Amino acid sequence: MRKLVLTMFISLDGFINGPGGELIPPPFSADLAGKWIGYNLGRFDMMVYGRACYEGMVDFWTSPAAPPEEAARLAAIEKIVLSRTLDRADWGRARIMRDDIAGEFARLKQMPGKDMAVIGGGRAATSLLALGLIDEMRLLVTPMLFGGGTRLFEGGYPRTGLTLEGAEPLDNGSVLLTYRLG
């Protein structure tokens, strides 16, 4: 069965962006390219975003600053945007999911294909956790306190035990934590 994997970077104090909503990506490095971006492109054939994160990704990955090869690979991957307000999503194979999130993901997990990654969005992550849909978490903990912003874990989901699969320090000072749920 396809897995739904929470795949996000967070600051040590648990934020996915800064106090003004700004993206503060971990420093680029060989490990980040291989063990994060490359790994994600290889393992997943579907990416799931919250609305704000999707818009940020579009801005970056369609800009001249984006590395062209990765940008092309990313554009070719199927994407789901969880949003009640967005009316169109037209960056490379994106579609909007509004209703019956639990049912939709239950069906997607039964379909053939590679695993699916929840790439961004604090509220998206929290609601998928609350619905019990997340099978695994891969968190890249960046060596910084942001001091504010959007929290990955907003609370409101039930207490959940985790199984640690790995904790790997990377060459950019981040730590890659992997957990299995259920």
Added chain:
Amino acid sequence: MRKLIYPQLVTLDGYVGGPAGELDWHVTAPDMHAVFNALQRTYGGYAMGRKTYEVMRGWDELGRKPGDAAEYRDFHDGWVALPKLVVSSTLREVGPNASLAHGDPVAAVENLKAGEGKPIAIAGTLLAAALAAAGLIDEYILFVHPVLLGGGTRLFPDGLGRQGLRLLGTEVYPCGIVRLDYAAEQ
């Protein structure tokens, strides 16, 4: 100058206690306790908030009796030997080897930090937040427990300001706890 370190047990979702203060997710098996005991031996003293001190005071008695578990006796011995500075505006009285600071908590800890000796361990989220905001914390030592609590008291409240960190080391324990050590960038 002494180092100010902030050791904490925290869940993956960033809580140090559940919605009703629950701590039952703490791993206190003998092998983990041995790790905490060894860490305590590196301290030269504690700087504590009132609430945390009142909880930790249990160690004045716990582990004192010869029949208590060996890892408890070890922690008790370390605890009673360390001087404790308790920061509180309401407390009137503290136990053995402890002193009270009634005034500005940041100034009291800064004063302690100005001396010489082994590192001072901070205990208590409110005190830690005040010290972090003042830029006084030198190192964070987090024991990340493999659980999501979904609510409770946060290790890092909003509004601490941005702080760069340098990863000093990681360690994984068989129970699934990950230890993360960071130094605050100046």
